[in-house]
Amino acid sequence: MYRRAFIKHTAIGLVTTSGFMAWSCKNKPVSTPLIERLIQSLDEQIPELLSSRIKDPAHPHFGGIPDAFQIYHAASTAGLIQTLATAYVSPLSKFFHNPVLQEAMMEAIDFLLRYQHPDGTIDLLTTNFHSTPDTGFVVEPLALSYKLLALDLNGSHEMLRTRLRSFLILAGEALTIGGIHTPNHRWVNSMALSRLYDLFPDPRYRARIDSWLAEGIDIDEDGQFTERSAAVYSPLTDRCLITIARLMRMPALYDPVRRNLDMTLYYLHPNGEMVTEASRRQDQYQARNAAAYYYPYWYMSVLDQSGTYSAMKIAIEQRVGVKNLTGILPYLLEDERLGKNIPVDSLPLDYEKIFVSSSLVRWRQGQTDVSLLAKNSTWFTLHHHHAVIQAIRLSTAFFGKGQFIPEQIIKTNKGYRLNQTLEGPYFQPFPKDSLPGDGNWEKMPRDKRPKSEIQVLNYTVDIYFENQNWNLEIDIEGTDGVPVAVELSFRAGGKLSNVENTEESAEVYLLPEGQATYTHQGSAIQFGPGKNEHRWTQLRGAEPRIPGMSVYLTGYTPFKHLVQIKPLEL
Numbered sequence: 001m002y003r004r005a006f007i008k009h010t011a012i013g014l015v016t017t018s019g020f021m022a023w024s025c026k027n028k029p030v031s032t033p034l035i036e037r038l039i040q041s042l043d044e045q046i047p048e049l050l051s052s053r054i055k056d057p058a059h060p061h062f063g064g065i066p067d068a069f070q071i072y073h074a075a076s077t078a079g080l081i082q083t084l085a086t087a088y089v090s091p092l093s094k095f096f097h098n099p100v101l102q103e104a105m106m107e108a109i110d111f112l113l114r115y116q117h118p119d120g121t122i123d124l125l126t127t128n129f130h131s132t133p134d135t136g137f138v139v140e141p142l143a144l145s146y147k148l149l150a151l152d153l154n155g156s157h158e159m160l161r162t163r164l165r166s167f168l169i170l171a172g173e174a175l176t177i178g179g180i181h182t183p184n185h186r187w188v189n190s191m192a193l194s195r196l197y198d199l200f201p202d203p204r205y206r207a208r209i210d211s212w213l214a215e216g217i218d219i220d221e222d223g224q225f226t227e228r229s230a231a232v233y234s235p236l237t238d239r240c241l242i243t244i245a246r247l248m249r250m251p252a253l254y255d256p257v258r259r260n261l262d263m264t265l266y267y268l269h270p271n272g273e274m275v276t277e278a279s280r281r282q283d284q285y286q287a288r289n290a291a292a293y294y295y296p297y298w299y300m301s302v303l304d305q306s307g308t309y310s311a312m313k314i315a316i317e318q319r320v321g322v323k324n325l326t327g328i329l330p331y332l333l334e335d336e337r338l339g340k341n342i343p344v345d346s347l348p349l350d351y352e353k354i355f356v357s358s359s360l361v362r363w364r365q366g367q368t369d370v371s372l373l374a375k376n377s378t379w380f381t382l383h384h385h386h387a388v389i390q391a392i393r394l395s396t397a398f399f400g401k402g403q404f405i406p407e408q409i410i411k412t413n414k415g416y417r418l419n420q421t422l423e424g425p426y427f428q429p430f431p432k433d434s435l436p437g438d439g440n441w442e443k444m445p446r447d448k449r450p451k452s453e454i455q456v457l458n459y460t461v462d463i464y465f466e467n468q469n470w471n472l473e474i475d476i477e478g479t480d481g482v483p484v485a486v487e488l489s490f491r492a493g494g495k496l497s498n499v500e501n502t503e504e505s506a507e508v509y510l511l512p513e514g515q516a517t518y519t520h521q522g523s524a525i526q527f528g529p530g531k532n533e534h535r536w537t538q539l540r541g542a543e544p545r546i547p548g549m550s551v552y553l554t555g556y557t558p559f560k561h562l563v564q565i566k567p568l569e570l
Contacts, residue, residue, distance in 0.1 A: 493521075
């Protein structure tokens with residue numbers, strides 16, 4: 001199905017006997033405006049990368065790159081090698097076959113060889129030690145660098161490849177037996193093993209890949225992977241599965257990639273950021289762009305001749321900027337098919353989609369979009385051009401556990417309903433026949449005590465779009481007199497009008513009455529009416545305030561209030 005290089009293996013690894021990538025191997029570069037811009041951006045990064053290295057041979061971390069805390073990670077040094085190798089073998093680069101780059105790569109791989117444990121693993125010094133998964137993360141760029149160098153027939157870099165091979169072979173020993181922590185680690189390790197198998201075909205590599213794949217791909221009916229990490233681990237998993245499918249000739253693995261990419265079309269805000277609220281990983285609530293999807297959309301647009309995927313690729317270029325996408329270059333060098341032109345279709349800009357497994361609703365009209373979430377304290381977000389409500393949250397002082405986390409999203413005739421019921425019991429004397437006899441409180445667990453005077457609080461929020469307003473009908477009833485706070489959290493950098501500042505922070509406001517407006521970079525959102533029955537915003541048991549600008553509506557139960565939100569065109 002795909003044109004592959006015919007290879008033979010020598011003592012130092014892969015040697016190409018037919019030009020897999022003509023403009024690399026034969027030094028006859030195919031030039032397109034995009035490739036030229038990518039390589040120009042890559043070249044602009046090289047001097048700073050070279051200067052950031054430790055260049056003192058007496059330094060214990062000679063050849064490595066420190067982070068902001070002066071900690072030296074294998075992954076950053078492996079990334080350095082991949083970046084330098086890409087420029088070194090690219091005839092369009094001004095650093096093509098530059099000996100300074102080769103010397104820097106030699107010093108970097110020597111750093112990694114010193115860093116590598118005898119069992120083949122490396123450490124992620126922030127958390128994981130003798131870590132097979134983090135070894136997999138390092139193997140991928142090093143194996144790709146090795147391949148690019150091997151495809152560069154006119155270069156003189158045998159010693160560099162020999163040292164890279166030493167690291168990779170020892171790492172392969174760890175990857176054939178090592179364990180994992182998270183779902184995506186299975187596919188990271190398998191991607192690394194695929195890279196190794198492509199270079200040094202060891203049947204143990206394939207057997208280990210098969211062992212991980214036997215567990216099945218962890219993708220739900222929505223097209224989302226287990227970690228729901230739309231900005232980090234979903235695109236990583238896509239890249240892993242593409243690499244395994246391509247190198248190990250397992251085309252069935254393209255299907256989960258397609259399903260995730262189809263879903264992700266509806267996870268993009270108008271400003272190019274990703275929907276991250278449903279994530280179970282570190283990108284939750286973070287403002288992240290779609291750069292990590294660039295390779296998956298590009299590759300699958302070519303494989304499937306998909307104009308929609310091609311449109312998403314172009315949208316990422318426009319939003320992120322080419323200078324932030326140079327990581328695609330080694331994949332372009334490796335696979336000449338990516339240089340093909342694909343017709344471009346349109347992206348979905350007006351939709352209402354329910355993602356059941358993720359408890360998420362996505363709604364968009366042009367430059368305005370809304371996310372509704374259940375099982376999440378952030379149950380409403382709105383992006384309008386550059387004006388962002390990054391969260392609406394609701395809390396009460398109900399027994400220190402009153403943060404509203406809706407149990408489900410229910411579709412209604414008008415829109416959607418979110419609800420939750422909480423109980424606040426008191427506890428009776430411990431059953432006499434179970435008393436420990438020594439007065440030890442820990443031996444009398446509360447869940448074994450009879451309950452009494454049970455207090456109940458019922459939250460209901462009806463959300464619907466009507467007359468260009470988003471309407472949030474909040475209804476809290478049950479136990480009376482409970483303090484309530486509704487938090488509207490806005491992206492930092494904007495300006496609020498018709499609100500009242502509080503004593504607790506310059507970024508915390510109340511809205512006593514009427515409508516308020518938030519503006520940012522020429523975009524605006526109107527919201528209200530206000531409600532201000534007390535000035536307590538950080539209720540006991542509520543989650544900490546989200547960084548940014550927060551406006552609170554306050555009251556007591558029974559609490560009934562309609563919040564209207566209207567995007568404005570200035």
